[in-house]
Amino acid sequence: MNWLILLLVTWLVTSISLLIISKLPTGVEISSFQKALISAIVIGLLNSFVRPVLAFFAFPITFLTFGLFSVIINAVIFALAALLVDGFSLRWGFWSALMGALLLGFINSLIFRLLPL
Numbered sequence: 001m002n003w004l005i006l007l008l009v010t011w012l013v014t015s016i017s018l019l020i021i022s023k024l025p026t027g028v029e030i031s032s033f034q035k036a037l038i039s040a041i042v043i044g045l046l047n048s049f050v051r052p053v054l055a056f057f058a059f060p061i062t063f064l065t066f067g068l069f070s071v072i073i074n075a076v077i078f079a080l081a082a083l084l085v086d087g088f089s090l091r092w093g094f095w096s097a098l099m100g101a102l103l104l105g106f107i108n109s110l111i112f113r114l115l116p117l
Contacts (some may be wrong), residue, residue, distance in 0.1 A: 001117065006117070008085040009042070009115070009117065010044075010094060011037070011040050011041065013082045013108060013111050013112060013115070014037075014040035014104070014108060015021070015033065015036040015039070015040040016045065016111065017090075017102065017103075017104055017108050017111065018030055018036045018039055019033060019036045020034075020103075020107055021100055021104060021107065024103065024105060026094035026096055026100055027089075027090055027091035027095065027096030027099065027100075027101040028082075028088075028089075028090060028096050028098055028099070028100040029089045029090075029091060030087065030088050031087035032087065034054075035085060035087035036088075037086075038085050038087075039081055039082075039088045040086045041097055042081045042084050042085050043052075043077065043078065043081045044103075045083055046077045046105045047077060050077065050080065051073060051077055053068040054073050054076065054077075055073060057072070057105065058072075058073060071098070071101070071102065072098075074101040074102075074104075074105065075094065075097040075098040075101045076097070076098075076117070077096035077101070078098075078100050078104065079093075082097065093095045
C-alpha cells in the first residue's frame with residue numbers, strides 16, 4: 001500500500017482515538033474534531049523529533065525499570081501536545097496525560113487490528 005495512504009489512515013485513526021479518549025472520564029478534553037486532527041499531527045511530530053531525545057537521556061532509568069519508564073515518556077509527549085494545541089487540555093495534569101497516553105496506545109492498536117491493512 002502507498003506510504004501516503006498509510007500516513008493518512010494513521011492520522012485519522014489517531015484523531016478518532018483522541019476523540020474517543022476525550023469522551024471517556026480521563027480528564028482529557030478536546031473541543032472539536034479539527035483540534036483532534038491537529039493534536040494527532042502534533043503528537044506524531046513530537047514522537048518523531050522529541051521522543052528520541054527523551055529516550056536517549058532516559059535510557060538508564062528505562063533500563064533499570066525494565067522499560068516501564070517508556071510509559072512516562074509517552075505521558076510527557078501527550079502532555080506536551082496538550083500544551084501546544086489550543087483546545088486540547090488535561091483536566092488533572094500528569095494523571096490525565098498518563099491515562100490518555102495509555103488509552104491512545106490501546107485504542108490505536110485495537111482500531112488498527114480491526115482495519116484490513
